[in-house]
Amino acid sequence: MPINTYKNKAPHTGKVVSTKRIVGAQATGETCHIIIDTFSKMPYWEGQSAGVIAPGTNPKNGKPNSVRLYSIAASRYGDDMTGATTSLCVRRATYWCPELKADDPAKKGICSNFLCDSKPGDEVKLTGPSGKVMLIPEKTPNADLIMVRHARRTELLWRWGVEGGGPRNEAGPAPGAASPVGPKSRVS
16 A cells, blocks of 8 residues: 655645536535546555645745645546546635725635646645555455545535435435524434
8 A cells, every 4th residue: 555655845746637616606615527647657545645835935934835635536547547646535725804805815725726726737735645555355345335524514405315325215215314494403
């Protein structure tokens, strides 16, 4: 299993293949799917993370920007099935200022905004891969798996179960999933 092949002081330089917004216009916030060409030089396994170092310096201390970890959103074969790419799904970090009644550009996420604003051909400094791999159950290797990160998982499970044709579509939301009626409504 590859681990920490590239470190902060000697990162791998990849190139952006594409950046695509993956949420609708009415969604709160912006999430992008970024495909990065690693030139087959940064192998990883499912479940690992990649570090990204945004260009520039931290205005608070004058040092280079620090690494930010993102879960890799591709199988070890990459988006093109050759193992030459990796992908990240990144939510743009912004801060709504109640006094300005707008996003405060001074408090935006440096790395997430760099990635969401990236264009094909832009260079990306990568570290890692880091973390443990996702283990497939040995007794049922063909089992359906649902991978959900902490952010908005209840809404996702509800939508997947009711609207999206998931395996529980006929029965309604997954047990314990929130109902759109309100936080106290539960379907069991």
